[in-house]
Amino acid sequence: xxxxxxxxxxxxxxxxxxxxxxxxxxxxxxxxxxxxxxxxxxxxxxxxxxxxxxxxxxxxxxxxxxxxxxxxxxxxxxxxxxxxxxxxxxxxxxxxxxxxxxxxxxxxxxxxxxxxxxxxxxxxxxxxxxxxxxxxxxxxxxxxxxxxxxxxxxxxxxxxxxxxxxxxxxxxxxxxxxxxxxxxxxxxxxxxxxxxxxxxxxxxxxxxxxxxxxxxxxxxxx
Amino acid sequence: xxxxxxxxxxxxxxxxxxxxxxxxxxxxxxxxxxxxxxxxxxxxxxxxxxxxxxxxxxxxxxxxxxxxxxxxxxxxxxxxxxxxxxxxxxxxxxxxxxxxxxxxxxxxxxxxxxxxxxxxxxxxxxxxxxxxxxxxxxxxxxxxxxxxxxxxxxxxxxxxxxxxxxxxxxxxxxxxxxxxxxxxxxxxxxxxxxxxxxxxxxxxxxxxxxxxxxxxxxxxxxxxxxxxxxxxxxxxxxxxxxxxxxxxxxxxxxxx
Numbered sequence: 001x002x003x004x005x006x007x008x009x010x011x012x013x014x015x016x017x018x019x020x021x022x023x024x025x026x027x028x029x030x031x032x033x034x035x036x037x038x039x040x041x042x043x044x045x046x047x048x049x050x051x052x053x054x055x056x057x058x059x060x061x062x063x064x065x066x067x068x069x070x071x072x073x074x075x076x077x078x079x080x081x082x083x084x085x086x087x088x089x090x091x092x093x094x095x096x097x098x099x100x101x102x103x104x105x106x107x108x109x110x111x112x113x114x115x116x117x118x119x120x121x122x123x124x125x126x127x128x129x130x131x132x133x134x135x136x137x138x139x140x141x142x143x144x145x146x147x148x149x150x151x152x153x154x155x156x157x158x159x160x161x162x163x164x165x166x167x168x169x170x171x172x173x174x175x176x177x178x179x180x181x182x183x184x185x186x187x188x189x190x191x192x193x194x195x196x197x198x199x200x201x202x203x204x205x206x207x208x209x210x211x212x213x214x215x216x217x218x219x220x221x222x
Numbered sequence: 223x224x225x226x227x228x229x230x231x232x233x234x235x236x237x238x239x240x241x242x243x244x245x246x247x248x249x250x251x252x253x254x255x256x257x258x259x260x261x262x263x264x265x266x267x268x269x270x271x272x273x274x275x276x277x278x279x280x281x282x283x284x285x286x287x288x289x290x291x292x293x294x295x296x297x298x299x300x301x302x303x304x305x306x307x308x309x310x311x312x313x314x315x316x317x318x319x320x321x322x323x324x325x326x327x328x329x330x331x332x333x334x335x336x337x338x339x340x341x342x343x344x345x346x347x348x349x350x351x352x353x354x355x356x357x358x359x360x361x362x363x364x365x366x367x368x369x370x371x372x373x374x375x376x377x378x379x380x381x382x383x384x385x386x387x388x389x390x391x392x393x394x395x396x397x398x399x400x401x402x403x404x405x406x407x408x409x410x411x412x413x414x415x416x417x418x419x420x421x422x423x424x425x426x427x428x429x430x431x432x433x434x435x436x437x438x439x440x441x442x443x444x445x446x447x448x449x450x451x452x453x454x455x456x457x458x459x460x461x462x463x464x465x466x467x468x469x470x471x472x473x474x475x476x477x478x
Contacts, residue, residue, distance in 0.1 A: 076419045086441060162330050169424070203330070204328045
């Protein structure tokens with residue numbers, strides 16, 4: 001009733017999957033995409049969390065940096081793709097940058113909210129027991145805002161995955177997004193669907209992993 | 223008094239921050255530290271914007287993108303709230319809708335754009351479809367949660383005073399779930415904007431996203447940044463508008 005060119009069918013997608021998995025190219029693509037995601041997102045965590053902890057503690061700094069951060073937050077971060085490609089070329093660097101930009105903003109926004117949400121009376125109590133600035137930071141602010149940091153990581157994660165895939169679809173030489181683009185423009189719907197499902201599964205699994213971590217941290221009696 | 227002071231300090235520092243970015247950007251290019259080919263400069267971007275505005279190109283692109291946004295987002299508001307409300311009312315609907323919501327939410331939908339082009343044709347309809355599909359799960363999920371989180375005590379109290387289903391909907395469920403629904407609308411705006419811009423980046427022949435990618439391909443950095451600035455300003459305006467709406471509808475709520 002329906003032309004398989006438009007929708008494909010489950011059996012074809014599975015067959016295509018078996019065919020694809022066996023190729024060397026597939027392993028290369030997975031490695032490239034995964035690597036771009038891991039580097040970009042790790043950078044987002046390593047830079048985003050300390051920066052946000054700083055912003056949460058310093059009012060002046062927050063007022064200074066909040067408007068530009070909010071402006072980027074309100075913009076679809078993938079709109080930056082063309083300019084990033086002009087700056088960094090069509091190789092892995094540009095995807096790493098897009099994954100970084102996508103991931104870092106939710107991490108900053110949520111971490112700042114977490115730091116500011118830490119009970120003031122705890123900080124005052126610690127101070128009155130002669131805790132130094134470093135003690136307050138390590139023993140109160142960091143644990144107190146951990147849940148928000150992890151929430152930011154979870155929200156940033158799917159944006160970073162999207163950044164890598166769409167970045168590869170836009171301009172690239174390898175990677176899962178590159179294959180999506182290629183099979184998409186050849187209208188090989190079965191191959192296309194296999195890659196898309198693979199990416200969704202990865203995003204879903206990673207997000208669920210972080211969510212499980214979140215729930216573990218939130219369980220009472222810790 | 224204290225709050226007014228904080229507000230004005232915040233505003234002043236925000237302005238300082240943007241002024242510093244613009245001046246620093248202009249300065250590093252003027253002094254020749256950075257090649258204007260890569261970053262352009264604010265004065266050139268402003269000139270490009272005013273040229274595009276006078277030639278009508280800017281107005282046309284904004285109009286196209288805005289129309290796609292309004293239709294796609296409008297559809298997803300109607301469908302999302304309806305689907306979320308039905309799922310909140312009927313368990314069977316919730317269970318049958320849930321996997322689709324999850325799939326739509328976590329799939330990089332943009333990957334389907336070649337198929338969308340095949341289905342709907344290149345350009346506006348494909349962009350509208352992407353916009354709709356990106357924003358609808360957010361709105362539906364928030365509506366569903368809003369309805370499920372209505373305090374059951376309120377419903378029982380109303381019931382015991384003889385409220386009908388319709389009374390419950392209009393007087394309890396709707397007002398109580400409104401903040402969650404509006405939060406969904408705000409988050410949906412972000413995803414809808416993403417749909418418009420990315421849809422145009424790939425599968426369109428006009429619009430703001432298209433002009434970014436068009437000038438990018440020609441390596442005309444100034445014109446590309448000009449379009450990007452317009453996208454950023456529109457994004458901030460849309461999000462701020464819905465945040466204001468959210469604050470207005472949430473103001474009656476007593477926090478406990």
